[in-house]
Amino acid sequence: MNGNAELLNFIYQNSQMGVDTINQLIGIVEDEKFKTHLESQFNEYKTIHQTAQKLLNEKGYDEKGIGALAQIKTYLMINIQTLTDKTPSHISEMLIVGSNMGIINAVKNLKKYNDAESHIINLMEKLLKFEENNIQQLKEFL
Numbered sequence: 001m002n003g004n005a006e007l008l009n010f011i012y013q014n015s016q017m018g019v020d021t022i023n024q025l026i027g028i029v030e031d032e033k034f035k036t037h038l039e040s041q042f043n044e045y046k047t048i049h050q051t052a053q054k055l056l057n058e059k060g061y062d063e064k065g066i067g068a069l070a071q072i073k074t075y076l077m078i079n080i081q082t083l084t085d086k087t088p089s090h091i092s093e094m095l096i097v098g099s100n101m102g103i104i105n106a107v108k109n110l111k112k113y114n115d116a117e118s119h120i121i122n123l124m125e126k127l128l129k130f131e132e133n134n135i136q137q138l139k140e141f142l
Contacts, residue, residue, distance in 0.1 A: 005061040007113040012052040018045030034088040092141040099131045
């Protein structure tokens with residue numbers, strides 16, 4: 001697999017984690033203002049995810065999603081962490097930690113695959129900026 005495919009797969013997996021996590025949290029959150037915010041995040045992750053999938057398919061690559069074990073682990077961790085505290089503050093904190101991990105990995109991958117095609121780098125940068133904006137917006141709910 002070449003750098004273009006690897007970077008696109010990272011974008012695909014990162015945005016899939018966002019889609020899956022936010023979708024699960026929307027079903028847990030009770031605060032309507034916070035739920036609206038999460039729905040907005042969900043839509044942006046979904047757009048990026050679909051774009052990465054489309055680019056992978058156009059280039060003849062198979063998308064490599066998140067493994068089943070990682071998905072189950074994330075699902076269970078969200079359920080455990082929200083069992084006793086479903087407040088927007090607590091969930092925002094969880095999401096900020098996740099977005100920080102996404103930012104770190106995005107920066108590493110941008111450096112690693114700096115020779116990827118420009119439109120793929122642009123999509124990675126879009127995801128990076130989105131993660132950074134998420135953190136700023138989630139601070140309102142802390």
